[in-house]
Amino acid sequence: AQSVAQPEDQVNVAEGNPLTVKCTYSVSGNPYLFWYVQYPNRGLQFLLKYITGDNLVKGSYGFEAEFNKSQTSFHLKKPSALVSDSALYFCAVRDIPGSARQLTFGSGTQLTVLP
Amino acid sequence: DTEVTQTPKHLVMGMTNKKSLKCEQHMGHRAMYWYKQKAKKPPELMFVYSYEKLSINESVPSRFSPECPNSSLLNLHLHALQPEDSALYLCASRRTRNTEAFFGQGTRLTVV
Numbered sequence: 015a016q017s018v019a020q021p022e023d024q025v026n027v028a029e030g031n032p033l034t035v036k037c038t039y040s041v042s043g044n045p046y047l048f049w050y051v052q053y054p055n056r057g058l059q060f061l062l063k064y065i066t067g068d069n070l071v072k073g074s075y076g077f078e079a080e081f082n083k084s085q086t087s088f089h090l091k092k093p094s095a096l097v098s099d100s101a102l103y104f105c106a107v108r109d110i111p112g113s114a115r116q117l118t119f120g121s122g123t124q125l126t127v128l129p
Numbered sequence: 130d131t132e133v134t135q136t137p138k139h140l141v142m143g144m145t146n147k148k149s150l151k152c153e154q155h156m157g158h159r160a161m162y163w164y165k166q167k168a169k170k171p172p173e174l175m176f177v178y179s180y181e182k183l184s185i186n187e188s189v190p191s192r193f194s195p196e197c198p199n200s201s202l203l204n205l206h207l208h209a210l211q212p213e214d215s216a217l218y219l220c221a222s223r224r225t226r227n228t229e230a231f232f233g234q235g236t237r238l239t240v241v
Contacts, residue, residue: 055237057232057235058172058221060231120171
């Protein structure tokens, strides 16, 4: 079965510092990976995806993610964190071919950017 | 238009009430989804509609009844809910299996 793991429930970073939110995956076949962000009492917003191609994927709001096949990781990064980046972040993987289930989500990481 | 619109945004209902949640998208997506999300947890898949046909029901209790009247609209009918059904209900849609899903803002449901 496809799965993703987010090893950190909470990440704190000072404003202006670089941030990293970790995600590792376990899939059969080629991984299709996604990052979503959720602000309080809101729906999930798409940030970026890796389907194929360059290992460094650029997304919305200055976020990027690095796909590392050897380490089976897809960490989310941003060079300089903003207080407004504080939110809940979910890594997700597309389900197996032939399944309509769409996505399997990680457990989520709460990012807090301190002023 | 890249929006998925959900109404209402908030809903409080008693355990004997009948209510409905509505979801609408005009992006031409033929796959639509209902999720349930508890605080600080990932969304849990409830139902999947593909080309207006129910393709997945994740063993959801019958007090939740989905409906897809057309390719743009998805409803979730609620009846005799329990307090533990209180959650954020999210609707999503996507064009293909390889593309990202678009989520609505959710309906915050409280069952009293």
